[in-house]
Amino acid sequence: MVNPAVPVLAVLSGVLAAPHLYRVGSFVWLYFLRPSSIRRYLHGPAPYALVTGATDGIGKAFARELLRNGFNLVLHGRNETKMLKVVEELRTSVPETAGADIRYFIADAGQAGHDFAKMVEPLKDLHITLVYHNVGGSDTSPERLDERSEDYIYGMIHKNALFALFLNRVLLPHLRRSAQSGPVLVQFMGSIAADVAPPRLAIYAATKGFLRSLARGLDNDELFFDGPTGVRYTYLAVGPVHAENQETPMEENFRTPSCETFAKAVMARTGCGLRRVAPYAAHSFLMWFTSNVLGEAVVDKFSAAEIHSLIQRSKRVE
Numbered sequence: 001m002v003n004p005a006v007p008v009l010a011v012l013s014g015v016l017a018a019p020h021l022y023r024v025g026s027f028v029w030l031y032f033l034r035p036s037s038i039r040r041y042l043h044g045p046a047p048y049a050l051v052t053g054a055t056d057g058i059g060k061a062f063a064r065e066l067l068r069n070g071f072n073l074v075l076h077g078r079n080e081t082k083m084l085k086v087v088e089e090l091r092t093s094v095p096e097t098a099g100a101d102i103r104y105f106i107a108d109a110g111q112a113g114h115d116f117a118k119m120v121e122p123l124k125d126l127h128i129t130l131v132y133h134n135v136g137g138s139d140t141s142p143e144r145l146d147e148r149s150e151d152y153i154y155g156m157i158h159k160n161a162l163f164a165l166f167l168n169r170v171l172l173p174h175l176r177r178s179a180q181s182g183p184v185l186v187q188f189m190g191s192i193a194a195d196v197a198p199p200r201l202a203i204y205a206a207t208k209g210f211l212r213s214l215a216r217g218l219d220n221d222e223l224f225f226d227g228p229t230g231v232r233y234t235y236l237a238v239g240p241v242h243a244e245n246q247e248t249p250m251e252e253n254f255r256t257p258s259c260e261t262f263a264k265a266v267m268a269r270t271g272c273g274l275r276r277v278a279p280y281a282a283h284s285f286l287m288w289f290t291s292n293v294l295g296e297a298v299v300d301k302f303s304a305a306e307i308h309s310l311i312q313r314s315k316r317v318e
C-alpha cells in the first residue's frame with residue numbers, strides 16, 4: 001500500500017519546483033529562442049534612435065547596430081571633433097545604410113545648468129522611437145566619500161542620473177507623438193553595481209539604483225495612469241563589458257563581452273516587454289547567482305577584492 005504521505009510530497013515538490021522550472025523556461029526563451037522585435041520600432045516615415053554617450057564604448061556599438069537595423073540616428077557626445085570622426089566611421093563601416101540620416105548634439109553630461117528644451121529644439125520634428133540613455137560611468141580611484149569634492153559628487157550624479165532624467169523630461173512630448181504610430185521605448189543603462197554596491201563605487205551604484213526606480217515609475221506613469229500612451233521604459237541591468245575607453249578595461253571573456261557583442265545582445269532584447277532586463281545571458285546568470293546562491297557577505301567580500309585589484313591596476317597605468 002502506498003504511503004499516504006507520498007502523493008502529498010509529490011504535489012509539494014511540484015509546487016516548489018514550478019517557479020524554478022518557469023524561470024529556466026523563461027531564460028531559454030529570452031536568450032535562445034525569442035526572435036528580436038527591434039523592427040517593431042521602425043515605424044513612421046523616418047524612424048530615429050537616440051543614443052547618449054555615443055562617441056565610444058557601448059554607446060558607439062549601439063549606434064552601429066541601430067544603423068544596421070535600419071534606424072536613422074541622433075547621437076550625443078561631449079567632444080565635437082571626436083563626434084565628427086565617429087559619424088564618418090559609422091558611415092563607412094555600415095555602407096549599406098548610406099542613405100541613413102545621422103544627427104548629433106554636444107553637451108557635457110557631467111555639468112549642471114543645461115537648457116534641455118533648447119538642446120532638443122533641433123530634434124522636435126524627428127520621429128524618435130527608441131532612446132538609449134547610455135552616458136555614464138565611474139572612475140576607479142581609492143578615495144572615500146569624505147575625500148571626494150562636492151564638484152566630483154555632483155558631476156557623478158549629473159552624468160549618471162540627472163542628465164538622463166532631464167533629457168527624458170523634454171523628449172517625452174515628442175515621444176508620445178511618435179507613439180501615435182507605433183511603440184516607443186526608452187532604455188536606461190543600469191549596472192550590477194546598483195545591486196551589489198561595491199566599496200568606492202557607492203555614488204555610482206546609487207545613481208544606477210535611481211535609474212532602476214525611474215524606469216519602473218515612468219513606465220507605470222505612461223502605462224497605467226491616463227494611459228497607455230505607447231511610451232515604455234526598460235532598465236538594462238549590465239554586468240562587466242570590455243570597453244577600451246575605460247581607464248582600466250576589463251579583460252574580454254565569457255563574462256565580460258566586447259561592446260559589439262553586448263550591443264547585439266541589447267538589440268536582441270529590445271522590446272522584449274520586460275521593464276528590467278539583463279540583455280546579456282551571462283550577466284543574467286551572474287546576477288541570479290549572486291543574489292540567490294551566494295550570500296551577501298560572500299558577494300561583498302568578492303566585489304571588494306575585485307575593486308581593490310581594479311584600483312591597483314589603474315595605479316599601475318598612471
Ligand SMILES: NC(=O)c1ccc[n+]([C@@H]2O[C@H](COP(=O)([O-])OP(=O)(O)OC[C@H]3O[C@@H](n4cnc5c(N)ncnc54)[C@H](OP(=O)(O)O)[C@@H]3O)[C@@H](O)[C@H]2O)c1
Nearest residue numbers: 053055056057058078108109110136137191240241243245
Ligand atoms: N563597461 C562596463 O563594464 C559597464 C558595466 C555596467 C554598466 N555600464 C554602463 O554603460 C554605459 C556606457 O559605458 P562604457 O563602458 O561604454 O563607457 P565609455 O567607454 O567610457 O564611454 C562612455 C561614453 O560616454 C561619453 N561621456 C563620458 N562622460 C561624458 C560627459 N561628461 N558628457 C558627455 N559624454 C560623456 C564618452 O565620451 P568620450 O568619447 O568623449 O569619452 C563616451 O562616448 C555607462 O552608463 C556605464 O555606467 C558599463
